[in-house]
Amino acid sequence: MKRESAVHLLLFxxxxxxxxxxxxxxxxxxxxxxxxxxxxxxxxxxxxxxxMTSLFIVVAAMVLVVMAYLYEKSNARIKLAFVFIGAGTIGxxxxxxxxxxxxxxxxxxxxxxxxxxxxxxxIGGIILLFIVFFDGKQEQKKTFKA
Numbered sequence: 001m002k003r004e005s006a007v008h009l010l011l012f013x014x015x016x017x018x019x020x021x022x023x024x025x026x027x028x029x030x031x032x033x034x035x036x037x038x039x040x041x042x043x044x045x046x047x048x049x050x051x052m053t054s055l056f057i058v059v060a061a062m063v064l065v066v067m068a069y070l071y072e073k074s075n076a077r078i079k080l081a082f083v084f085i086g087a088g089t090i091g092x093x094x095x096x097x098x099x100x101x102x103x104x105x106x107x108x109x110x111x112x113x114x115x116x117x118x119x120x121x122x123i124g125g126i127i128l129l130f131i132v133f134f135d136g137k138q139e140q141k142k143t144f145k146a
Contacts, residue, residue, distance in 0.1 A: 004076065008083045015087035019116040020094065023103040034106070039113040042101035047112070053096050060093040077131050084124030091117030 028037045043050035067082045074082065092115070095102045104113030 004079070008079060012083050012087045012090075015084070015116065015120050016091050016094075019087070019091035019120065022105060022116055023095070026105060033109045035108075036105055037107060037113070039104045040099075040101050041104050041113065045112065045114075045118075053100050057093065057096050060089050060096070063089055064093075077127065077135070081124045081127035081131065084120045084127065086124075088117040088120030088122075088124065091115070091120065 023038075026036050029035070041047065042053055044056070049055070064086060067086050071079055071082055092102045102115065102117075104115050104118070106115065107113050
């Protein structure tokens, strides 16, 4: 196993384990505008598609299969994004399969609840956006210089 792949695997497993551990071990309470309170969510963000757990399981499985297929063909930055998105997807998928929904924990400024898996997906998405907007411009510059 390449060093990069080993690091990615450790990061992936660390995120999944930390996500699952926080869902079951954190005590409820608030510190300033950051609150920990459990909420059970059978939908997606902001409660949309409530009760469509089977759909989310199928979509999550498809996302994981596509990312696993593309992982080896991708550059290091995209691989890192896939690690975050994959770990977040697995964390929530485990909850959906075994509990029928996702345990959300955190709220900031009375926002919708989220968990570490959601945060991991967000980080992976932000990495992908940076790749699209900044790496794409670098490629354009190289193209125009030639």
